[in-house]
Amino acid sequence: MDFEVYCDESRQELFGAPGLRAPGQFVLIGGLWIEASMRQEFKSGLRSLRDRHNLYGEFKWSRVSPSRLGFYLEAVDYFFGQQAMRFRCLVLPADQLDAVRFHDGDNELMFYKFYYQLLHHWILDFNRYQVFVDLKTNRVRQRLARLREVLERSNRFADIASVQALPSHQVDLLQLADVLIGAVGHKFNGGGASEAKVQVVARVESHLRPTVIQATRKTEEKFNVFRWRPGGGW
Numbered sequence: 001m002d003f004e005v006y007c008d009e010s011r012q013e014l015f016g017a018p019g020l021r022a023p024g025q026f027v028l029i030g031g032l033w034i035e036a037s038m039r040q041e042f043k044s045g046l047r048s049l050r051d052r053h054n055l056y057g058e059f060k061w062s063r064v065s066p067s068r069l070g071f072y073l074e075a076v077d078y079f080f081g082q083q084a085m086r087f088r089c090l091v092l093p094a095d096q097l098d099a100v101r102f103h104d105g106d107n108e109l110m111f112y113k114f115y116y117q118l119l120h121h122w123i124l125d126f127n128r129y130q131v132f133v134d135l136k137t138n139r140v141r142q143r144l145a146r147l148r149e150v151l152e153r154s155n156r157f158a159d160i161a162s163v164q165a166l167p168s169h170q171v172d173l174l175q176l177a178d179v180l181i182g183a184v185g186h187k188f189n190g191g192g193a194s195e196a197k198v199q200v201v202a203r204v205e206s207h208l209r210p211t212v213i214q215a216t217r218k219t220e221e222k223f224n225v226f227r228w229r230p231g232g233g234w
Contacts, residue, residue, distance in 0.1 A: 002036035005119065006173040007133045010061070010185045012111065014094040026188045027097065029111075029118050030089035032177040036130070038084045039173075045082075046172040049074055058169040061182020061197075069196045073203045075179060080207040080222070087177070088224040089184050090118050091215070096230050108139050112147050114228075122224075125157035134174055135165040180204070184225060187213040 010028040034042060050056060053071035064072050079085055092114060115133070123129060131151075133144070148163040168174040183204045186197055205211045208223060215227040 002128045003033060003130075004036045004039060004173075005031045005033050005129060005131045006171065006177045007031040007115070007118070007131065008168065008174055008178045008181055009111075009134075010178075010181050011094070011189070014097070024190065025094040026185065027092040027094050028089055028181050028185045028188075029092070029114050030087065030177055030181040030184070031118055031131075032079075032173055032180065033086040033088065033122065034173065035084040036128075038082075042082065042085065043172060045078060046075070046176065049078060050172075059172075059175050060168070060178040061185075064179075064182070064194065064197050064200055066196045069199060072179060072196070072200050075176060076183075076200060076203045076207070079176060079180065086222055086224070087180050088118060088122055089181055089226070090114055091184065091188050091225060091227045093228070098230075108143065112143050115147060116150060117228075119151060120154060123151065123155045123158050123160070125155070128159040128161055130161050131163040132166050132171070132174065133163070134168040134178075180223075184213055188227075 008030060010030075011025070012027055012029075014025060014027050049071065050059075053068070053074075055068060055071050059068070059071065059075070079087070097110065119129075119131060129151075131148070138144075144163045144165060148160050151163070152158075152160040166174065168178065179200070182197075183201050186192070186201050191198065191201070201213065204223075205213055214225065216223070216225045218224075218226075
């Protein structure tokens with residue numbers, strides 16, 4: 001079967017800023033996984049949702065507002081209503097990310113090693129995968145090619161067809177991934193005063209059992225949250 005994965009991250013600036021890493025702060029890397037055969041249906045569904053709410057610009061977590069709340073609540077419901085759509089997120093404690101000790105002092109390398117962890121554990125044999133990440137400037141030009149190569153090598157019976165960057169403002173599925181990551185980040189990072197964002201988090205939690213965004217079991221398939229611990233454990 002063919003799958004596509006749409007990936008984004010939140011608070012990634014903490015990877016390269018040791019002075020900003022205080023206890024209780026988390027970096028998040030997440031991905032929206034879909035059956036490739038459903039892509040056009042999902043794009044049409046999100047486009048219809050946009051049309052109903054007269055929303056034609058980019059949607060993402062930072063743009064959640066009272067005037068657009070109805071759209072974001074329905075976007076959450078849309079995700080949970082699709083059987084062929086899943087979400088996985090890594091929650092990384094910022095004060096425990098040590099590039100000097102474990103990644104040759106290379107914050108960018110550390111960042112992509114965590115991307116590998118996000119993807120590798122949901123890659124199954126005899127499937128084909130295309131991975132899309134938000135467009136960004138890398139210090140090392142071949143990071144995505146290298147990520148694809150390492151994933152291919154460690155998943156010998158799966159086909160990692162591509163890992164490529166796309167501009168998120170043009171891709172609704174990347175934007176939906178950003179919203180889900182933002183909801184998880186709001187919960188783990190203590191949130192803020194935005195009542196609209198609180199309501200979006202509450203809508204996500206209304207679909208969960210138990211009804212709270214938290215670290216999940218490894219076997220959770222719909223909304224999987226992995227809180228990374230440097231000493232191991234789930």
